[in-house]
Amino acid sequence: MRTKIVAGNWKMNKTLKETEALLTELSAKRPDTDAEVIVAPTFVNLDAATRHLESSVIQVAAQNMHHAENGAYTGEISADMLLDIGVDTVILGHSERRALFGETDDFLAKKVDTAMAKNMRAIFCFGEELQDRRAGNHFKVVEAQLKNALFHLGADAWQRIVLAYEPVWAIGTGETASPEQAQEMHAFIRKTINEKYGASVAQNVTILYGGSVKPNNAKEIFSKPDVDGGLIGGASLKADDFVEIIKAI
Numbered sequence: 001m002r003t004k005i006v007a008g009n010w011k012m013n014k015t016l017k018e019t020e021a022l023l024t025e026l027s028a029k030r031p032d033t034d035a036e037v038i039v040a041p042t043f044v045n046l047d048a049a050t051r052h053l054e055s056s057v058i059q060v061a062a063q064n065m066h067h068a069e070n071g072a073y074t075g076e077i078s079a080d081m082l083l084d085i086g087v088d089t090v091i092l093g094h095s096e097r098r099a100l101f102g103e104t105d106d107f108l109a110k111k112v113d114t115a116m117a118k119n120m121r122a123i124f125c126f127g128e129e130l131q132d133r134r135a136g137n138h139f140k141v142v143e144a145q146l147k148n149a150l151f152h153l154g155a156d157a158w159q160r161i162v163l164a165y166e167p168v169w170a171i172g173t174g175e176t177a178s179p180e181q182a183q184e185m186h187a188f189i190r191k192t193i194n195e196k197y198g199a200s201v202a203q204n205v206t207i208l209y210g211g212s213v214k215p216n217n218a219k220e221i222f223s224k225p226d227v228d229g230g231l232i233g234g235a236s237l238k239a240d241d242f243v244e245i246i247k248a249i
């Protein structure tokens, strides 16, 4: 059985007080579920979030990290810094990091390697842009992103990889991939992994969908056989919406 996950990527939102208030509300309202529930607040509030959730089943992830051990990388955060405050899951390759901060597949491969070397879990994001889908290149683009950043890994490492397929045209736009489009791509991703690593890795890897998942569309998207949960942006910023999405898994 694959692990089901609902993760909230808070992006650059929420002050410390707001973070604590949202976590308090989420802890109180969180429904009983077998799925893992993860929140990813901004770096400055990660330590407070881990302390706040110490006895909670809600887990904390970072939104990014640098691949280097330490050194002259102004503004960056290392794996050891995250591990030191009890954060062992990190989102890598979000499309905003790729588009706004120039992160390439090769650069991301280094981050993935560091995460694996440090025994962390990576939630690896990828997905095509609107122009790729319009041109019918979406499968090719997604396959290349996967291969370039992840296919150098050994099969064992895949136990600590979570994939998050996020079509860029659906992020924060209110336009979501249809459940059928999500399923079609997730099945393609699983097939591509199967070809390289075999059925066991392919069947066990958790593949999340991300892009305008809301309380009113989550159930239908999550009902698809190859969709194992979601990476939620905007709707994870309100406890009631996020809780509804957790209930949908």
Ligand SMILES: O=C[C@H](O)COP(=O)(O)O
Residues within 6 Å of the ligand: 009, 094, 166, 170, 171, 172, 173, 174, 210, 211, 212, 213, 231, 232, 233, 234, 235
């Ligand atoms: O990481 C989350 C994704 O970027 C989705 O964001 P969204 O739910 O606001 O579209």
